[in-house]
Amino acid sequence: MNNLSNLNSESFGSKASGNNLLWQYVQSMSPETVAELYKPSSPDVLQAMERTIVTMLGSLPSEDFNVLITTSRDNLGRLLASAMLNGYFLHNAEQRMVFEKSLQAADAQSED
Structure with missing residues (x-):
């Protein structure tokens, strides 16, 4: 980077x-x-992000409705910033989960 x-x-x-x-x-x-x-970073994070964005925009199924969303540039910027923050949060939560699982596995291995 x-x-x-x-x-x-x-x-x-x-x-x-x-x-x-x-x-x-x-x-x-x-x-x-x-x-x-x-x-x-993973399919789980992608799915959580998709759910979050759908929730923010509304959840009408696109196959049944022709959904058109209009907004201002500022509101779109806020939506994108919110999605980015959610992505960082989910990525960090996923990393923490993996780290905790690794610690638990190491603890279990050291007990054996």
Whole structure:
């Protein structure tokens, strides 16, 4: 992953107050890094993210309804930020679960 310290100050610019530093940082990443960032870590996390987004948007089945959602740019940004935070939370929870299982397995093995 690109390191912030490797980016020069021009990459982040300070021309207008509307500059989005996060977006500029993402644009400075290699396509491979960006692909890794948006790929879910497991099918369980992907399924949980899908359920969360469906809940946020509404759960009418698309095969029965022609659903069209309109929103403002700001609201879409908030939705995306919320989805990202949920993704990080779920990923961290999954890592913790794997870690706890590893500790339990190590404890059980040391008792034997």
